[in-house]
Amino acid sequence: MSARSGCLVLAAAAGAVLQFTHAAEIAPAERRSGYEYMGRDTRLMQDDDATNPGMLWVLDGETLWKRKAGAAERSCQDCHGEAPASMRGVAARYPAFDAARGALVNLEQRINACRSERQKAEPFKYESRELLALTVYVGLQSRGLPIAPTIDEKTRPFLDAGDKFFHLRQGQINLSCAQCHDDNAGHRLAGTPIPQGHPTGYPLYRLEWQSVGSLQRRLRNCLFGMRAQSYEFGAPQLVELELYLMWRARDMKIETPAVRP
Amino acid sequence: MSRVVITMPKQARPGEIIEIKTLAAHAMETGFRRTERGELLPRDIIRRFVCSYNGVEVFRAELHPAIAANPLIAFNTVATESGTLSFQWIGDNGFAVTETAPIRVE
Numbered sequence: 556m557s558a559r560s561g562c563l564v565l566a567a568a569a570g571a572v573l574q575f576t577h578a579a580e581i582a583p584a585e586r587r588s589g590y591e592y593m594g595r596d597t598r599l600m601q602d603d604d605a606t607n608p609g610m611l612w613v614l615d616g617e618t619l620w621k622r623k624a625g626a627a628e629r630s631c632q633d634c635h636g637e638a639p640a641s642m643r644g645v646a647a648r649y650p651a652f653d654a655a656r657g658a659l660v661n662l663e664q665r666i667n668a669c670r671s672e673r674q675k676a677e678p679f680k681y682e683s684r685e686l687l688a689l690t691v692y693v694g695l696q697s698r699g700l701p702i703a704p705t706i707d708e709k710t711r712p713f714l715d716a717g718d719k720f721f722h723l724r725q726g727q728i729n730l731s732c733a734q735c736h737d738d739n740a741g742h743r744l745a746g747t748p749i750p751q752g753h754p755t756g757y758p759l760y761r762l763e764w765q766s767v768g769s770l771q772r773r774l775r776n777c778l779f780g781m782r783a784q785s786y787e788f789g790a791p792q793l794v795e796l797e798l799y800l801m802w803r804a805r806d807m808k809i810e811t812p813a814v815r816p
Numbered sequence: 817m818s819r820v821v822i823t824m825p826k827q828a829r830p831g832e833i834i835e836i837k838t839l840a841a842h843a844m845e846t847g848f849r850r851t852e853r854g855e856l857l858p859r860d861i862i863r864r865f866v867c868s869y870n871g872v873e874v875f876r877a878e879l880h881p882a883i884a885a886n887p888l889i890a891f892n893t894v895a896t897e898s899g900t901l902s903f904q905w906i907g908d909n910g911f912a913v914t915e916t917a918p919i920r921v922e
Contacts (some may be wrong), residue, residue: 604823606890
């Protein structure tokens with residue numbers, strides 16, 4: 556074998572391990588929830604409400620839903636009624652366009668907007684137990700329903716921005732979200748499988764966190780790992796990315812509250 | 817907000833083995849971690865879990881710092897008579913939660 560052909564074989568082998576070219580999006584039939592990459596024990600933990608620790612947050616959320624709050628002395632239930640009926644399918648549609656603000660809002664921001672405008676109460680802090688509990692409780696009402704964000708002329712610019720962000724190479728190691736979650740999903744990073752990155756079960760209980768956390772907490776983790784600039788919770792860049800990820804996972808089933816390792 | 821979830825059958829036949837699953841919301845801070853400033857975070861864990869069946873202790877567990885947050889404790893017992901099962905979690909900083917669940921045996 557000549558030295559030249561040896562080089563070509565090596566290059567081909569390297570290409571098979573890490574594909575740095577921009578591969579196509581994952582075909583709808585090939586999409587997999589992070590659930591399918593988990594071990595049997597963790598899957599069983601998620602499937603049974605008696606063992607899913609996310610249910611502790613659901614119970615807190617149910618209490619908060621019914622509790623009167625703020626200067627308006629009003630509870631979520633006073634306006635929206637019983638959550639299982641009124642909140643069915645809501646989490647599957649977020650992030651959504653808020654006409655009053657002229658901006659894209661995620662579910663947490665929607666809950667906090669209700670809190671400050673309708674209940675006249677202090678908004679909850681991002682990642683506070685209360686905000687996570689209410690978001691999980693609202694999310695649970697969409698469990699099993701297909702993800703279906705509204706894409707129209709109002710949300711299209713935000714979707715495009717999120718798409719761009721997903722494919723943008725950034726940070727000290729010059730990596731994009733797509734390079735892991737489109738091009739190398741199913742391969743391993745160190746010992747851990749790289750999932751396709753579909754936000755089907757948020758807010759979810761992560762064993763690593765020993766707690767429930769939001770999608771933005773996960774996104775900030777990823778940006779930290781990429782050694783890229785992180786954004787504050789609620790930053791427009793993260794909400795746009797949320798919309799793109801939900802659109803990318805459209806028609807997949809909501810699993811909230813999911814369990815992940 | 818202290819929260820527990822108990823899952824067990826409401827009804828059983830005499831002599832039947834029933835499975836009981838419990839989840840308790842608790843941070844289970846080990847006492848070995850430090851803050852960003854190097855200060856030790858004090859230990860805050862559940863120390864003991866006891867289940868009594870009509871006043872008779874049927875299951876007990878001692879918990880230690882290596883146990884994960886929101887501990888799941890699952891165990892079996894034999895359904896002997898109708899009555900009440902009581903569950904008690906006791907821990908550091910005065911943590912004490914008691915919960916009861918009825919069972920009908922016939």
